[in-house]
Amino acid sequence: MFPDEFDYYEATSVSEALDLLDEHSGRETELLAGGHSLLPTMKSGLSSPDVLIDIGGIDAMHGVSVEGDTLSVGAMTRYSDLLDVDAAHEHAPAFMAAVRQIGDRQVRNRGTVGGNLAHADPASDLPGAALASDATIVAEGPDGEREIPVDDYFFGMYATDLGHDELLTRVEIPSATDAVGAYAKKPSPSSGYAMVGVAALLETDGGTVESARVGANGAMDHGVRLEGVEDALAGTSLDEDAAAAAAEHATDGLDTSMMLSDLQASADFRAQLLEVYTRRALTDAADVAATPAAAD
Structure with missing residues (x-):
């Protein structure tokens, strides 16, 4: 199928993208990042934007850096590029465990971190991992830059705290070099999306869990923290029995x-x-x- 006609603009800077959003605020406008979610919906007729703003070429939104105790990931950074950064695996183990399981090689070569989190598909892999990693979503709009704690970011099916006139520019993740992270999911046999996915970031001392953050996607209409599991883990020895006992609290509060x-x-x-x-x-x-x- 072919999409309906639309006007196409290619932004080369954040300010240009914001100007285009403002200029076309009275029309149905979509931002194009990796395109894995948007283009299929356009071809199927589920989405028919009047204006398409391509932000993939904004250099300032690409790349990964470590600034102090924070890993900063540009919103247009592709999954495959992020996977090649050793510092990302070191500083954000739970987040990277989820990135490794996204789609297939072709998807990872094109899809972007920011596109994933801005689209907020409840079955995508990054919402739970972002929650477990205590990420901060950085957005820029007409009033300047603002930081959104990930616990306040997801609201519902494809719904986030991002304003229609804002651009997600980067994701900041507190360094967790002393923590261990993991992500486990039941993939859909038809799409590879998560029927359920769970990310965990645990800080331990001598085998005892000092703190835990556990996030899930695919179960509810948006990413959620599993606070009952986190509470059950605190102070326990990190072994299979403790894992099984804590997992029994997965639906607590949901x-x-x-x-x-x-x-x-x-x-x-x-x-x-x-x-x-x-x-x-x-x-x-x-x-x-x-x-x-x-242990080292």
Whole structure:
């Protein structure tokens, strides 16, 4: 199928992109990053923007750096480029564990971190990982730059705190070089998206969990923290028994009647998957913590 006609603009700077958003504020406008979500919906007729603003060529939104105790990832950084940065794996283990499982090689060569988080598909892999990593979403708009804590960022199906006149410019992740991270998901057999995905970031001392952040995607209409699991882990020894016991709290605080339900999995089945994949993520993190490299 072919998309409807639209006006195409290629922005070369953040300010130019913001000017274009303002200039066309009265029309249906979409931003083009990697295009994996937008282009199929345009071809199918589900999305018919009047204006398409390509932000993929904005140099300032590409690249990865470590500034003090923060890993900064440009919004237009492709997954494959991020995977090649050793510092990203060192400073953001849970986030990178999720990036490694996104799509396939072709998807990772084109898709972008910012495009993923701005689109906020509940079945994508990064919402749970961003929550587990305590990320900050940095956006720029007419009033300048603002920082959005990830706990305040996701609202619902494809809904975030980003304004229609704002641009997600980078993602900042606190350094977690002393922590272990893992991501486990049940992929959809048809798309590879997460029917349920769970990311865990654990700080340990002598085998005891000092702090934990656990985030999930695919279960609800937006990424969520699994605070019941986090509370259950605190002060425990990081082993399979502790992982299994903590995973039993995966649905604590969640309205299970609001869990996603579709042809692939009912809400009840997703609740079961959430517990299973929480346990797997925690067990994987425990295995990482037990390796000599982690101990060093």
